[in-house]
Amino acid sequence: MILVLFGPPGSGKGTQSEMLLQSGNFVHISTGDLLRAEVASGSEIGLKVKEIMSQGGFPSDDLIMTLVQGQLDTHKGKQIIFDGFPRTLNQVLAFDALLGVQRENVSIVINLQVDLDQLVDRVSGRFSCKGCGAVYHDRNKRPLQDGVCDRCQGTEFIRRADDQPEVLKNRVRTYLDQTQAVCDFYRQKDLVVDLDASKDPVSVNNDLKISLAQAGFKI
Numbered sequence: 001m002i003l004v005l006f007g008p009p010g011s012g013k014g015t016q017s018e019m020l021l022q023s024g025n026f027v028h029i030s031t032g033d034l035l036r037a038e039v040a041s042g043s044e045i046g047l048k049v050k051e052i053m054s055q056g057g058f059p060s061d062d063l064i065m066t067l068v069q070g071q072l073d074t075h076k077g078k079q080i081i082f083d084g085f086p087r088t089l090n091q092v093l094a095f096d097a098l099l100g101v102q103r104e105n106v107s108i109v110i111n112l113q114v115d116l117d118q119l120v121d122r123v124s125g126r127f128s129c130k131g132c133g134a135v136y137h138d139r140n141k142r143p144l145q146d147g148v149c150d151r152c153q154g155t156e157f158i159r160r161a162d163d164q165p166e167v168l169k170n171r172v173r174t175y176l177d178q179t180q181a182v183c184d185f186y187r188q189k190d191l192v193v194d195l196d197a198s199k200d201p202v203s204v205n206n207d208l209k210i211s212l213a214q215a216g217f218k219i
């Protein structure tokens, strides 16, 4: 089954994915994470996309679909969380075609709704563990022990290059211009459930699990 976690930058897609993964019943595919891994590895793809991502723009749909196809083949038949994908109408159509080959469908689209002015605070306070990628926030979600990752006990933390306020503005603009239409598309197919994502992460996760259980997911 396929869950599309949808929402603007900083709405909590990664945080909610991480919480769902704790049950062991889901696989997580984040196109942002896949792209950042390419950049970190210095691969040909990484070199191509680094500049685009650092300005808050989108790499080509073809490139995104190549990354997604590889992941879909690997995780065929599992309960998959798509985080940050699809993000353009072209990606929606290409995704439908790929899923059709596997006789799969998008089962539900969860739309994480947060006022845009909350996003600046969330994104500018975000940092993550360099070792395992666990995500924290300067105020909302600090590690239990300052300077030590809860998950892997790593002591090095990083901030994303695209989390600076000027770049965030571009990311939000790109979201409004290109990505919101994806939600409208799925809404017409009656697949969208809107969640109030301005609540605390645990409350959002409880609401999310209720919707997923109703849609037939094993939580």
Ligand code: AP5
Residues within 6 Å of the ligand: 007, 008, 009, 010, 011, 012, 013, 014, 015, 016, 030, 031, 032, 033, 035, 052, 053, 056, 057, 058, 059, 064, 083, 084, 085, 086, 087, 088, 091, 122, 123, 125, 126, 127, 135, 136, 137, 138, 140, 141, 162, 171, 197, 198, 199, 200, 201, 204
């Ligand atoms: P991507 O990595 O997908 O970034 P994004 O969509 O901009 O979303 P974020 O990861 O910034 O936010 P999030 O919703 O995951 O929030 P999080 O849980 O971390 O994409 C990055 C870039 O890659 C794009 O700009 C583009 O260039 C490229 N890209 C990726 N996919 C693409 C595609 N399909 N096509 C084309 N290009 C693509 O939370 C944020 C912070 O808030 C954290 O600190 C967290 O602790 C805190 N927080 C979370 N929930 C709450 C809560 N409920 N209350 C208070 N604080 C909270």
Ligand code: MG
Residues within 6 Å of the ligand: 013, 014, 015, 032
């Ligand atoms: Mg994320």
